[in-house]
Amino acid sequence: MTDNNAIKSKRIYWASGIVSICGIIFEVLFGALGSYILGDGVKQYTLTISLFLTGMGIGSFLSERVMKKLIQAFIIIEFAVAFIGGFSAFLLFGVTAYLGSGSDAIFLYATILVIGTLTGLELPILIRKANEIGVQINKSTARVLFSDYAGGLIGGLLFLFLFRPQFGLVKTAFLVAIINIIVALWVLYTFRKEIAHLKAYSVMGGFILFLLIGGVMFGEEMAFSFEQKIYNDPIIYVEDTKYQHIILTKEQGDLRLYLNGQLQFSSSDEYRYHETLVHIPMSLAEPREDILVLGGGDGLALRELEKYQDTKEVTLVDLDPRMVKLAKNNPQLAQLNENSFENEKVHVVHEDAFDYMESAKGFYDVILVDLPDPNNESLNKLYTLEFYSLLRNHLAPGGMIMVQATSPVFARKVYWTIDETISGTGMYTENFHLDIPSFGNWGFVLAARKPIDISDIDINVDTKYLSTDLIPSLTKFGKDEDGTIANEDGEQVELKPNTLIRPNLIEKYERAWRNY
Known part of the structure; x- marks a missing residue:
């Protein structure tokens, strides 16, 4: 294997690890969203894991049809994961505010299934590409899977100790999606000589990145306006802590505290x-x-x-x-x-x-x-x-x-x-x-x-x-x-x-x- 191919293979392993980190963060993020919006944390995490794994199975099955233009396929998948995953939390609050009970569950579960399917498509494509550039199939599979599983552990820890307590649910979704886009653009650059319509892919990726950066800057404020519609009184304080979502509302002297959407006192x-x-x-x-x-x-x-x-x-x-x-x-x-x-x-x-x-x-x-x-x-x-x-x-x-x-x-x-x-x-x-x-x-x-x-x-x-x-x-x-x-x-x-x-x-x- 040439030095150039060795560099490419290493980047594939890194890419698989990073997208795995993003995938597991999205998975636990959806569980947290379900717990907050729909209640019953055990039920929501169980459904999230089940739907996500089912989606991965569907994605792995569909990957059999992707045998050519592997890098282009991977990039398109990452663009889709970034766009859908990035706006998922933001849109869920909007659906809950404007469409009400029932619609929010359908939206969340559909999003979990779609992201799971896209995640299931990623790994087989990366394994085939690693094999295509000269890595033995048994080595390429083992190394990509190692990167995937190790990335899963890192992703869970990052969500638990960094993303959720520091950035909240909405901003976390946008930030993780930005990582997906950066990986896609990095892979695009690595394999730029193999890509037809390179400029089109670059423009598309840049546009999605621009939208996601806008989401980081303004999405939480807009989601706050959605959340305001859920409560009868104006929200005067909101905070995501390590343990719960705290909201204070006040109207005509009536101060109310909500924890995870449940009224604690008036x-x-x-x-x-x-x-x-x-x-x-x-x-x-x-x-x-x-x-x-x-x-x-x-x-x-x-x-x-x-x-x-x-x-x-x-x-x-x-x-x-x-x-x-x-x-x-x-x-x-x-x-x-x-x-x-x-x-x-x-x-x-x-x-x-x-x-x-x-x-x-x-x-x-x-x-x-x-x-x-x-x-x-x-x-x-x-x-x-x-x-x-x-x-x-x-x-x-x-x-x-x-x-x-x-x-x-x-x-x-x-x-x-x-x-x-x-x-x-x-x-x-x-x-x-x-x-x-x-x-x-x-x-x-x-x-x-x-x-x-x-x-x-x-x-x-x-x-x-x-x-x-x-x-x-x-x-x-x-x-x-x-x-x-x-x-x-x-x-x-x-x-x-x-x-x-x-x-x-x-x-x-x-x-x-x-x-x-």
Whole structure:
């Protein structure tokens, strides 16, 4: 093999590795987009991987028909990957905003299949070209596949630790597409003597590159305008963190926080939620010196806890440091939580709540579970028998646990499954629900090592909503929301605890909230 052919073969291997990096980034990007737009991360990543691999299989099959003009074919494929992949995230937000539910799923899954097919076309073409220039077929296949697989690992790590946290979903798609175009133009230059219509390919590649650079510069701003249509109120803050997509909206004084598209609170009525979450268990706990808050990175539960002078230490465990930083530094959010993170009693830990409880030492007098609903696998483990057993093991003998447990009206089976799961640890439970206008009817489960007597509840701190006289009414459930659940034949349904081995809560949650 001549020196010139050796250079070309090495560039083919490099090209295969780089496009593999781009391919895997697009694959995990589509999974992340599906999780954010459509929900249920496990489902979306499963469908993404399945569709992408199916597309690669289709592409490999179609590659049998590409036996001539291999470099031209590769360049055209890269142009297509760059154009479709680059604009994929941007257009998905547009489809979601203007065409609504259903259309976004069809668009995303079609895009995954197309990019997967194009990716499946790349490698066989590169292998044939490496063989054509004098590399033995067994060596060319092995080396190209090595470059592909190694590139896949690098791509996954780059997306996880660089692209998503630093650039967000929309800009990442454009940046990765630019890499595809640069590889195509590099290969075009390497094999320029073999290419007919070289100028046409160069102009086409340059034009697509120009569009993608424009996407990097302005695409995120335009996608932001698409996203604005999804929310009722003007967006005043948006951030993609390592763990979630944070949005703050505000309209006529109503500040709202959304995490991954799910409403967390409205400033117009959040006090109803947080007063119930905090003051009922705090009223019953004996003593109430050491408090643990799981979640609550907005600082609103901490605000209510500041009303108790006998509290000595409050530990808040929230996974995302960016959420806590926002709660501290955003003037409007800090005003709402009354700068609760400045309280010297508060100690913040940035760790997964399950991991924290596994390694926790000592006992807590009150544990407040202020976590998002169990709409994905990561959150589901925080609603399992195993997790609640950890809470029980770190609860002081006279202590209380209060768990936000979604809506007993909209997600009746979910609410009572959470209650059944907590009861499965051997703790006693009491059920509460109330109307929160921005959420609807919302439920909580109170748990303790000893029987709970609600007549002992005495709300003696300053509140806007909760009062001692109101408490008994919060424990009354209507026939369509109580724990007596029947199937279509009128037979009572036995709810089973949610466990790590048998996670039955996610499916119930998805089915319950599908129409809301």
